[in-house]
Amino acid sequence: MNDCIFCKIIEGVIPVKKKIFEDDMVFAFEDINPQAPVHILIIPKKHISGLDSVKREDIEILGHIQIVASKIAEDMNLKEGYRLLTNNGIDAGQTVAHLHYHLLGGRTFAWPPG
Numbered sequence: 604m605n606d607c608i609f610c611k612i613i614e615g616v617i618p619v620k621k622k623i624f625e626d627d628m629v630f631a632f633e634d635i636n637p638q639a640p641v642h643i644l645i646i647p648k649k650h651i652s653g654l655d656s657v658k659r660e661d662i663e664i665l666g667h668i669q670i671v672a673s674k675i676a677e678d679m680n681l682k683e684g685y686r687l688l689t690n691n692g693i694d695a696g697q698t699v700a701h702l703h704y705h706l707l708g709g710r711t712f713a714w715p716p717g
């Protein structure tokens with residue numbers, strides 16, 4: 604059995620506090636440990652372990668995630684801006700090995716990031 608927590612969230616085995624969006628390709632839900640007033644995770648339904656593992660055939664999923672992120676940001680009224688990011692690998696702080704994009708908003712963000 605797949606031991607991935609995000610696959611289990613997609614399957615409904617692990618509940619989420621708030622589902623934000625779902626279609627045949629992606630699932631979006633609130634992060635359990637929010638780092639901003641808005642902190643949503645957008646994940647592909649296909650198990651991809653991280654950006655390192657994406658293939659040419661995943662191009663539609665990757666593009667779709669960005670369109671979905673933009674739509675969620677609009678729905679959440681993040682007019683002042685937002686940040687969309689993915690952490691890949693240990694140095695970046697990736698803790699879950701299922702590709703996920705953080706959509707963060709509702710406050711000002713520093714650059715460069717910590």
Ligand code: 5GP
Binds near residue numbers: 619644690
């Ligand atoms: P990473 O550090 O890999 O970039 O991000 C993983 C994110 O997943 C973290 O922000 C963490 O709070 C979130 N997370 C981990 N487990 C769960 C969970 O079971 N439910 C939800 N909603 N978020 C989770």
Ligand code: ZN
Binds near residue numbers: 610
């Ligand atoms: Zn997975």
